[in-house]
Amino acid sequence: MYQRPELPELVFTDPDGNAIPYGHRWGVDGPPERTYSRTRHPERFAPLIEVADALIDHLERTYDVDVRYTEGLPEDAPDTVRSAEQGQVRIARAATLLPRHDGCAPLVIAETTFPSIVVAMGAAGEARSPACGCDACDESLEDSAELLERIVLSVVEGRFQERYSWTEGIEITIGGGTAATYSREPRHAADKERVDALKQSQRERHGERWLPWPPRRDDAEGAWEAEAEPLRLWTRQEREAAIEAALERIRRRLRSA
Structure with a gap:
């Protein structure tokens, strides 16, 4: 079972020496204009690296998955990860x-x-923790850790789904129930590489939904079996073919009798 590493109680102060209550800084009037696109203490998000490491270790121990580690940007990194490299x-x-x-x-x-964690999911899904990181958004370390865990665990539990259509563009759902989030990116605004990747993925999956990750098998020979297809009514052609096959078996038995 996954267990979050203990988060340190970090305290950062403003120019007057007062502790900054991240996550509860702004009232009904909202943040000041000067706080947008500015992050005074990005180091408060550094413990997210330990949370990400704990999640990766949990997935590697629990699920039937291959894990490859790289320093820097992987050569085959999806565009959703490459786009995280901006400026410094x-x-x-x-x-x-x-x-x-x-x-x-x-x-x-x-x-x-930054520090932050970037997650690429499926063919076109992307998320970041913290989602923004600027002072105006006022994201706390704990909320960012919860966001990262929800995103990653939604993928492995089959609660992340993505779909592309000509009319709706890219549609992505993360999570389930009342905690689910839905986003839509119109076709004309979506990145071409993401669209192409998702279309290719849908063709390979024949339009099927992403499945939950299979649990790890200790025996090397063991292979995970996909869930049985749901029962459905036969078409007229299938019924006639089944009847004809049964009649042919009866004829062969009578000829050999």
């Missing part, structure tokens, strides 16, 4: 997790020098 921010290291069943969504979990 770079990918410091990454873990690529490939389930051993084609029906399961792959994951890339990467650490940036």
Whole structure:
């Protein structure tokens, strides 16, 4: 079972020496204009790296998945990870997790020098923790850790789904129930590489949903079996073919009698 590492109680102060209550800084009037696109203490997010490492270790021990670690940006990194490198921010290291069943969504979990964690999911899904990181958004370390865990565990539990259509563009759902989040990116605004990757993925999966990751098998020979297809009514042609096959078996028995 996954267990979050203990988060340190970090205290940061403003120019007057007062402790900054991250997550509860702004009232009904909202943040000041000067706080947008500015992050005074990005180091408060550094413990997210330990949370990401704990998640990766949990997935590697629990699920039937291959894990590849790289320093810096992986050569085959998806565009959703490459786009995290902007200005002085770079990918410091990454873990690529490939389930051993084609029906399961792959994951890339990467650490940036911000510091932050970037997650690429499936063919076109992307998320970051913290989601923004600027002072105006006022994200706390604990909320960012919860966000990262929800995203990663939603993928492995089959609660991350993505879909592309000509009319709706890219649609992505993360989580389930009342905690689910839904986003839509119109076709004309979506990145072409992401669209192409998702269309290719849908063709390979024949439009099927992403499945939950299979549990790890201790025996090397053991292979995970996909869930049985749901029962459905036969078509008229299938019924006639089954009847004809049964009649042919009866004829062969009578001829050999």
